[in-house]
Amino acid sequence: MTPPASHPAPGRIGPADSSFPLDRRVFGGFVEHLGRHIYDGIHEPGHPSADARGFRGDVIELVRELGVSTIRYPGGNFVSGYRWEDGVxxxxxxPRRLDLAWHSTETNEVGLHEFSHWLDQVGSELxxxxxxxxxxxxxxxxxxEYANGAVDxxxxxxxxxxxxxxxxGVTMWCLxxxxxxxxxxxxxxxxxxxxxxxxxxxxxxxxxxxxxxVVCGSSARSMPTFGEWEREVLSHTFDDVDFISCHAYYEERDGDAQEFLASAVDMDLFIRQVVEIADEVAAARGSDKRIMISFDEWNVWYQSRWNAIEGTQPLGEWPVAPRLLEDVYTVQDAVVVGDLLITLLQHADRVASASLAQLVNVIGPIMTEPGGPAWRQTxxxxxxxxSRxxxxxxxxVAVETSTFRSSRFGxxxxxxxxxxxxxxxxxxFLVNRSLEESAEVRIDVAGHGAGFDVAESHLLHEADRYAVNTLDDPDRVRPRPFDGVAIDGGVLSATLPPVSWAAVRLTPRPVGG
Incomplete structure (x- = not known):
C-alpha cells in the first residue's frame, strides 16, 4: 500500500507570557427535553442500572468520563414554551403538556429537583x-426565588x-x-x-x-440579522449581563468533505466578529467592561436530514420521547469536533463558557438502547x-503548514x-484537516521547561473516515496510542495522518533523567 503524501508542519508554542487562563466551563454540556434525551436517555426507571430516582447508572458513568463541567438545562427550543412549575x-x-417545539408530549416526570439530583451524580453544575x-x-x-431563595x-x-x-444555588442563567x-x-x-x-x-x-x-446572541452566523442583532441587543443589555451566546452546528453537505473539515474556521470567525461587536459597544459607551462569550450550543448536527423528515410527522400525533435527531457520528465528524474544541481553547480569553449540544441520544456523544446498553459515539x-x-x-501554537482551498473561506x-x-x-491538541496528505509535525516546546517526556498520547484516525460505533459494534472506533511521537532537543515530532485528531500529554523529565 502506498503511504499518503505528506508535508512538513513546523511550529512553536507561544511564550509563557502569551498564555491566558482556561475557564473549565468551556467543557460544558447541554440537556434538553427533546426526543429520547431525558426519557430513555438519562432517565429510565426500569433499566437494570437505574438508581432509586430512575436515572441510568451506566449513563452517569459515561457522563462522568466525558468530563462535562456545567450543563445547560432545560433547553433549547423547549424552554420557550416551558412552565417550570410543571416540573416540581x-x-x-x-401535568402532561404538549411540547410545541418538538411536536411531542412532555410528561414532566423529570424537573428541577430530579435533574439537580442527576447533576450531583455526574459532578456537573447547573x-x-x-x-x-x-x-x-x-x-x-x-x-x-424558588431555586435560590433562602428566606421564609x-x-x-x-x-x-x-x-x-x-x-x-444556581449562579449562571440564560435569558x-x-x-x-x-x-x-x-x-x-x-x-x-x-x-x-x-x-x-x-x-x-x-x-x-x-x-x-447570558443574553441571546444570534442562533447562527448565517442568520440574516447577525451582527446587527448583537449590536442592538447589547445596546439594551450591556450594563446588565456578563455573556452573549453563540450557537453553531456543522455538517458535511453535498459530499464536500474537505469543506466540512474547514468548519472550525467558521467558528473562529464567529467568535472574532462577536468579540469585535461587543467591544465596539463597550467603546461607544466609554466602558472597559468585556462581555464574554457563552458558546452554549455547538456540535456536528446533520440538520439537512432532520429537515427532510420534519414535515412528514403526523400532526395529530404527540408521542412521548420519540427518536429524534439521533445522528450516528463518523470518525470524520469526531475530527471536526476535536478541531472545534481546539478553536474554543484558542479563544479562551473571551470564551468563558461553552456547551456541547447535546449529551445523550439527541446529537449526542452517548447513545442508549431502552433496557440495553449505553455506548460512546466517535x-x-x-x-x-x-477535558481531562x-x-x-x-x-x-503557531504552525507553518500547507493550505487547501475552501469555497467559503479561501x-x-x-x-x-x-x-x-x-x-x-x-x-x-492537533488536527490534520487534509483529506489526502499526512503532516510531519515538529513543535518546539523548549521554552516551557528543561525537558519533557511523553506521558500519554492519543490518535483518532481510521482508514475509513466514515467508520462509526453502533449498538451492534460499540467499540469499532476508539483512540489508539499515537505511535511515533517523540521529544528530541526540545522538539516534539509526530506524523498526523489525513483526517485525524491527536492529543499529547508531556510531563517534566525528572532531574538528571
Missing part, C-alpha cells in the same frame, strides 16, 4: 435557562415541601433561547428582545447582584480527552493546534 411537586400530580418566549420577567423571578417566602416553602430545604429565530415560540426583534432581557436581568440582579447572566473521545488533559492556562491551514500548561506539564 409530586410527580404523580404533574446552568439554568428561563422562558422569555411565552413568558417573561415575573415568571423568571419566580423561578429564581411562599416559593421557598414550596421548595421545602417538595423535598429541598436548601437553595439550589431565553435563540430569540432571533422564526422557529422559536415568542421570537422577537432585537429591540423587543433586548428590552425584555434588560428588564429581566435588572430584576434578577435585585435578587442577587452576583448572578452571571465524538465522545475528543471531548473526554481534551487540558491544563489551567492556554498557550497559542486558503485554510491544513494543521490546527493549541496547547495548555499547568504545574504538572503541557498538553498539545
Amino acid at each position: 411537586g409530586p410527580v404523580a400530580e404533574r 446552568m439554568l435557562a428561563v422562558n422569555l418566549g411565552t413568558r417573561g420577567t415575573a415568571e423568571a423571578l419566580d423561578l429564581l 417566602t411562599e416559593w421557598v416553602r414550596r421548595r421545602a415541601a417538595h423535598g429541598r430545604a436548601e437553595p439550589f 431565553g433561547n435563540e430569540m432571533d429565530g422564526w422557529w422559536q415560540l415568542g421570537a422577537r426583534s432585537a429591540a423587543e428582545y433586548g428590552a425584555l432581557a434588560a428588564r429581566t436581568a435588572r430584576a434578577m440582579r435585585r435578587f442577587d447582584p452576583h448572578l452571571q447572566l 465524538t465522545f473521545f475528543p471531548f473526554s480527552l481534551t 488533559l487540558a491544563g489551567a492556562r492556554v498557550l497559542p 486558503e485554510v491551514p491544513t494543521v490546527n493546534a493549541v496547547a495548555t500548561v499547568d504545574d504538572g506539564g503541557l498538553s498539545l
Whole structure:
C-alpha cells in the first residue's frame, strides 16, 4: 500500500507570557427535553442500572468520563414554551403538556429537583435557562426565588415541601433561547428582545447582584440579522449581563468533505466578529467592561436530514420521547469536533463558557438502547480527552503548514493546534484537516521547561473516515496510542495522518533523567 503524501508542519508554542487562563466551563454540556434525551436517555426507571430516582447508572458513568463541567438545562427550543412549575411537586400530580417545539408530549416526570439530583451524580453544575418566549420577567423571578431563595417566602416553602430545604444555588442563567429565530415560540426583534432581557436581568440582579447572566446572541452566523442583532441587543443589555451566546452546528453537505473539515474556521470567525461587536459597544459607551462569550450550543448536527423528515410527522400525533435527531457520528465528524474544541481553547480569553449540544441520544456523544446498553459515539473521545488533559492556562501554537482551498473561506491551514500548561506539564491538541496528505509535525516546546517526556498520547484516525460505533459494534472506533511521537532537543515530532485528531500529554523529565 502506498503511504499518503505528506508535508512538513513546523511550529512553536507561544511564550509563557502569551498564555491566558482556561475557564473549565468551556467543557460544558447541554440537556434538553427533546426526543429520547431525558426519557430513555438519562432517565429510565426500569433499566437494570437505574438508581432509586430512575436515572441510568451506566449513563452517569459515561457522563462522568466525558468530563462535562456545567450543563445547560432545560433547553433549547423547549424552554420557550416551558412552565417550570410543571416540573416540581409530586410527580404523580404533574401535568402532561404538549411540547410545541418538538411536536411531542412532555410528561414532566423529570424537573428541577430530579435533574439537580442527576447533576450531583455526574459532578456537573447547573446552568439554568428561563422562558422569555411565552413568558417573561415575573415568571423568571419566580423561578429564581424558588431555586435560590433562602428566606421564609411562599416559593421557598414550596421548595421545602417538595423535598429541598436548601437553595439550589444556581449562579449562571440564560435569558431565553435563540430569540432571533422564526422557529422559536415568542421570537422577537432585537429591540423587543433586548428590552425584555434588560428588564429581566435588572430584576434578577435585585435578587442577587452576583448572578452571571447570558443574553441571546444570534442562533447562527448565517442568520440574516447577525451582527446587527448583537449590536442592538447589547445596546439594551450591556450594563446588565456578563455573556452573549453563540450557537453553531456543522455538517458535511453535498459530499464536500474537505469543506466540512474547514468548519472550525467558521467558528473562529464567529467568535472574532462577536468579540469585535461587543467591544465596539463597550467603546461607544466609554466602558472597559468585556462581555464574554457563552458558546452554549455547538456540535456536528446533520440538520439537512432532520429537515427532510420534519414535515412528514403526523400532526395529530404527540408521542412521548420519540427518536429524534439521533445522528450516528463518523470518525470524520469526531475530527471536526476535536478541531472545534481546539478553536474554543484558542479563544479562551473571551470564551468563558461553552456547551456541547447535546449529551445523550439527541446529537449526542452517548447513545442508549431502552433496557440495553449505553455506548460512546466517535465524538465522545475528543471531548473526554481534551477535558481531562487540558491544563489551567492556554498557550497559542503557531504552525507553518500547507493550505487547501475552501469555497467559503479561501486558503485554510491544513494543521490546527493549541496547547495548555499547568504545574504538572503541557498538553498539545492537533488536527490534520487534509483529506489526502499526512503532516510531519515538529513543535518546539523548549521554552516551557528543561525537558519533557511523553506521558500519554492519543490518535483518532481510521482508514475509513466514515467508520462509526453502533449498538451492534460499540467499540469499532476508539483512540489508539499515537505511535511515533517523540521529544528530541526540545522538539516534539509526530506524523498526523489525513483526517485525524491527536492529543499529547508531556510531563517534566525528572532531574538528571
